[in-house]
Amino acid sequence: MAGLCEWIRIPSIGVDPAHHADVRRSADWLADALREDGWPEVAVWGDGPALPAVFACWPASDPDAPTVLVYGHHDVQPVDPVQRWEHPPFEPVISGDEIRGRGASDDKGQVAMHLLAVKAHLAATGQNAPSVTLKLFVEGEEESGSPHLRKLLEDHEAELGCDLVVFTDTALHDRDTPTVNTGQRGVLGAEITFEGGAGDVHSGRAGGAIPNPATALAKLVAALHDDDNRIRLEGFYDDVLEPSTKEREDYAALPFDERKWLQHNGGGAQATHGETGYSTLERIWVRPTAEVNGISSGYTGPGLKTIIPATATAKISFRLVPDQHPEKVAQQLSRFVAEHTPPGITARVALRGEGVPPYAISPDDPANAAVKQALELAFDQPVRFARAGGSGPAAVLQQRLGVPLVYLGATLPDDRVHAPNERVVVPLLLKGAEAAAHLWRMLAQAEIAKRLSR
Amino acid sequence: MAGLCEWIRIPSIGVDPAHHADVRRSADWLADALREDGWPEVAVWGDGPALPAVFACWPASDPDAPTVLVYGHHDVQPVDPVQRWEHPPFEPVISGDEIRGRGASDDKGQVAMHLLAVKAHLAATGQNAPSVTLKLFVEGEEESGSPHLRKLLEDHEAELGCDLVVFTDTALHDRDTPTVNTGQRGVLGAEITFEGGAGDVHSGRAGGAIPNPATALAKLVAALHDDDNRIRLEGFYDDVLEPSTKEREDYAALPFDERKWLQHNGGGAQATHGETGYSTLERIWVRPTAEVNGISSGYTGPGLKTIIPATATAKISFRLVPDQHPEKVAQQLSRFVAEHTPPGITARVALRGEGVPPYAISPDDPANAAVKQALELAFDQPVRFARAGGSGPAAVLQQRLGVPLVYLGATLPDDRVHAPNERVVVPLLLKGAEAAAHLWRMLAQAEIAKRLSR
Numbered sequence: 084m085a086g087l088c089e090w091i092r093i094p095s096i097g098v099d100p101a102h103h104a105d106v107r108r109s110a111d112w113l114a115d116a117l118r119e120d121g122w123p124e125v126a127v128w129g130d131g132p133a134l135p136a137v138f139a140c141w142p143a144s145d146p147d148a149p150t151v152l153v154y155g156h157h158d159v160q161p162v163d164p165v166q167r168w169e170h171p172p173f174e175p176v177i178s179g180d181e182i183r184g185r186g187a188s189d190d191k192g193q194v195a196m197h198l199l200a201v202k203a204h205l206a207a208t209g210q211n212a213p214s215v216t217l218k219l220f221v222e223g224e225e226e227s228g229s230p231h232l233r234k235l236l237e238d239h240e241a242e243l244g245c246d247l248v249v250f251t252d253t254a255l256h257d258r259d260t261p262t263v264n265t266g267q268r269g270v271l272g273a274e275i276t277f278e279g280g281a282g283d284v285h286s287g288r289a290g291g292a293i294p295n296p297a298t299a300l301a302k303l304v305a306a307l308h309d310d311d312n313r314i315r316l317e318g319f320y321d322d323v324l325e326p327s328t329k330e331r332e333d334y335a336a337l338p339f340d341e342r343k344w345l346q347h348n349g350g351g352a353q354a355t356h357g358e359t360g361y362s363t364l365e366r367i368w369v370r371p372t373a374e375v376n377g378i379s380s381g382y383t384g385p386g387l388k389t390i391i392p393a394t395a396t397a398k399i400s401f402r403l404v405p406d407q408h409p410e411k412v413a414q415q416l417s418r419f420v421a422e423h424t425p426p427g428i429t430a431r432v433a434l435r436g437e438g439v440p441p442y443a444i445s446p447d448d449p450a451n452a453a454v455k456q457a458l459e460l461a462f463d464q465p466v467r468f469a470r471a472g473g474s475g476p477a478a479v480l481q482q483r484l485g486v487p488l489v490y491l492g493a494t495l496p497d498d499r500v501h502a503p504n505e506r507v508v509v510p511l512l513l514k515g516a517e518a519a520a521h522l523w524r525m526l527a528q529a530e531i532a533k534r535l536s537r
Numbered sequence: 538m539a540g541l542c543e544w545i546r547i548p549s550i551g552v553d554p555a556h557h558a559d560v561r562r563s564a565d566w567l568a569d570a571l572r573e574d575g576w577p578e579v580a581v582w583g584d585g586p587a588l589p590a591v592f593a594c595w596p597a598s599d600p601d602a603p604t605v606l607v608y609g610h611h612d613v614q615p616v617d618p619v620q621r622w623e624h625p626p627f628e629p630v631i632s633g634d635e636i637r638g639r640g641a642s643d644d645k646g647q648v649a650m651h652l653l654a655v656k657a658h659l660a661a662t663g664q665n666a667p668s669v670t671l672k673l674f675v676e677g678e679e680e681s682g683s684p685h686l687r688k689l690l691e692d693h694e695a696e697l698g699c700d701l702v703v704f705t706d707t708a709l710h711d712r713d714t715p716t717v718n719t720g721q722r723g724v725l726g727a728e729i730t731f732e733g734g735a736g737d738v739h740s741g742r743a744g745g746a747i748p749n750p751a752t753a754l755a756k757l758v759a760a761l762h763d764d765d766n767r768i769r770l771e772g773f774y775d776d777v778l779e780p781s782t783k784e785r786e787d788y789a790a791l792p793f794d795e796r797k798w799l800q801h802n803g804g805g806a807q808a809t810h811g812e813t814g815y816s817t818l819e820r821i822w823v824r825p826t827a828e829v830n831g832i833s834s835g836y837t838g839p840g841l842k843t844i845i846p847a848t849a850t851a852k853i854s855f856r857l858v859p860d861q862h863p864e865k866v867a868q869q870l871s872r873f874v875a876e877h878t879p880p881g882i883t884a885r886v887a888l889r890g891e892g893v894p895p896y897a898i899s900p901d902d903p904a905n906a907a908v909k910q911a912l913e914l915a916f917d918q919p920v921r922f923a924r925a926g927g928s929g930p931a932a933v934l935q936q937r938l939g940v941p942l943v944y945l946g947a948t949l950p951d952d953r954v955h956a957p958n959e960r961v962v963v964p965l966l967l968k969g970a971e972a973a974a975h976l977w978r979m980l981a982q983a984e985i986a987k988r989l990s991r
Binding site for chain 2: 098099100160161163164167227228267268270272279280281282283284285286287288289290291292293294295297298300301302304305306307308312345352353354355356357358363366367370371372374375376377378379380381382383384385386387388389390391392393395396397398400402425426427428429435471472473474496499500501502503
């Protein structure tokens with residue numbers, strides 16, 4: 084994992100243009116690491132509009148073996164509030180059995196896990212090529228909502244052809260409960276700006292007599308949820324698949340310590356809170372959300388400044404579940420904003436990309452069963468199915484490549500991803516690598532291979 | 538007015554600790570200017586907790602003449618958004634008949650006006666001392682809500698004793714309609730902080746299942762006003778004096794071009810908006826308000842960051858009218874915040890000082906009549922009575938010094954004070970100086986003097 088620490092030192096914050104050069108350095112670093120590991124075909128895709136992605140291919144010894152494409156990403160989240168980090172985010176430290184730093188878990192750690200898996204697989208099989216043809220595709224825009232992923236998949240259709248996608252940006256339920264993830268929520272991000280006048284106004288000279296964009300935006304945000312915390316965009320729930328009784332029972336059966344969950348995932352939140360009639364796991368796995376990610380207006384410096392702000396802006400992101408469509412939600416949002424824009428205020432809605440569709444795969448899918456079995460071999464205990472509340476381009480990959488997509492990851496929900504002091508638990512990464520190594524071997528078995536290439 | 542430009546160059550932003558040294562430089566600059574003008578007694582009061590204030594006294598030739606204390610302030614508002622300024626805010630430019638720069642109007646310009654008035658007065662009377670004993674008191678914390686004014690007035694009771702206060706931080710109705718201001722609104726500023734967890738949280742991992750401080754704060758802000766734009770703090774209107782029919786008629790009779798008013802005071806606002814049943818002038822002069830001055834939460838940088846913010850903060854200020862009490866409104870606000878703090882959120886309310894009480898004086902007051910007459914002499918046209926929507930420590934001065942307080946100013950409501958591109962109209966300052974010079978002479982006349990010292 085020494086290589087991982089080196090990789091973490093590259094601050095590949097894709098959402099911040101000031102760090103785009105670092106995203107390129109991060110891609111080059113990975114490409115070099117793959118060549119050193121002996122991958123015969125390695126390329127950095129960085130010519131198009133997309134931030135650099137890394138592609139690698141290692142053909143199987145058996146030409147009839149199926150092809151497996153491993154997906155991950157090497158861009159990372161911003162680090163603010165940086166003062167809350169216990170150490171500089173891009174100077175990784177090893178503490179106990181953890182590696183700490185931005186990207187340690189999301190997603191550099193899990194990509195490193197798969198590099199390790201290939202070495203383990205070759206060592207275990209004693210061959211100089213994997214049992215399945217392995218392809219690695221590591222993009223640089225996942226934290227930005229993968230705005231150019233569709234184009235990349237089109238431009239490189241030939242290279243990316245495969246029988247199965249293994250999606251590696253995913254977590255286990257907890258340290259003692261290995262699980263196979265069967266789906267992720269989608270996401271749609273938007274920035275809503277209310278503009279009143281051309282400039283700030285003295286709140287004594289005009290206060291009480293003109294619209295206040297901050298107050299108007301607050302009213303819009305307040306109107307986003309009803310008293311049951313259901314989202315009030317018209318038609319928002321039309322395409323939402325209700326969880327089945329079986330699903331609800333499975334989730335209810337998983338170990339869940341709300342106090343501990345609050346500590347870890349709530350960052351110390353003092354209580355759970357959400358849609359009436361659903362458990363916490365249901366709220367984060369199978370129910371859609373509307374969360375304010377940031378809001379700013381007027382004077383926020385020290386002391387008091389008695390103005391009516393000229394503008395107010397809110398960053399809002401929606402988590403979506405099958406079968407919601409980002410583009411439909413975007414239209415619903417535009418209507419909602421128009422309905423909640425008072426006279427004297429001009430509204431702008433800027434979407435962050437086209438959004439990420441939600442994705443789910445049946446636990447009964449043969450590839451999913453293989454992943455479960457591989458994890459059970461590695462963890463030497465029963466493995467169960469779960470879901471993830473986060474988002475990733477699983478649906479885009481599955482749709483464009485036209486093959487099943489399964490999840491294989493070994494991080495934890497309390498790895499503080501997207502937050503200060505992100506970490507990854509190394510022993511879990513090693514087990515995850517072992518599971519992946521088993522998976523390649525199993526996928527090469529005639530029966531599954533046949534099913535896959537059907 | 539060359540001196541004024543020099544004074545404006547000193548960025549005496551009192552609300553910003555980084556500029557406290559500049560506030561001191563500003564006080565020293567004024568003290569030196571007064572000494573150069575021949576004021577026999579000049580002092581900078583800067584030892585206590587208050588930012589430096591300047592005091593000066595010039596005794597009348599006639600020991601029985603009344604004593605008049607002129608009040609102003611030399612601290613200025615912050616300048617952001619600085620990119621909206623057409624020139625650097627502290628590099629004053631003379632454009633046509635205007636001087637532009639932060640503080641040109643509020644309040645360095647009007648203090649300079651009174652310095653000029655004394656020179657004019659001495660020139661006109663041909664004496665080497667004013668007809669009334671003149672005292673000048675220019676504080677450095679007005680834009681911060683004068684937090685230490687009461688203490689200053691106590692510590693310097695002896696020096697500040699007078700028969701009348703002339704309050705110079707006030708404006709005319711418009712360029713063609715000279716008016717005497719008869720009152721100002723009070724103000725109470727508060728910063729409300731909602732805290733959820735110890736840190737930001739991944740909106741995928743926990744979104745929909747924990748409280749969002751930004752959403753909760755938005756709901757509180759949205760609840761501040763009802764559908765008639767009346768403020769929903771319990772008891773808020775109990776002490777509000779309804780304007781008399783006479784007042785409402787006077788205000789309705791003043792020239793008022795809403796379109797122009799919007800352009801100037803609305804900073805380009807597209808519509809008026811406010812409490813049902815009141816005109817725009819009534820809304821800004823005799824009705825209380827609650828305005829959001831700033832709000833901030835979560836990620837506000839470039840791109841998207843899918844977090845649930847740990848905290849959210851809103852700066853809110855209330856404009857108050859006779860006979861509201863800031864301390865009572867502070868209590869009403871604390872109750873309101875407590876009632877609107879959801880489970881899982883911790884609220885903090887930080888008041889900005891103890892607030893500024895509202896003040897009003899009768900148009901029939903003899904001193905007020907003298908001001909009106911002085912302005913009529915200077916402007917050579919009828920002068921009417923009006924009110925101001927802004928705030929100042931008039932009530933504190935009047936109460937502590939136990940004498941009447943009148944307003945004499947010659948700036949304009951469209952001077953863009955507290956906003957980018959603040960300016961002052963020089964010919965009006967000159968007329969204002971002439972009016973003040975008349976006022977000193979008139980106040981020395983036995984009859985008014987007697988009434989004053991009653």
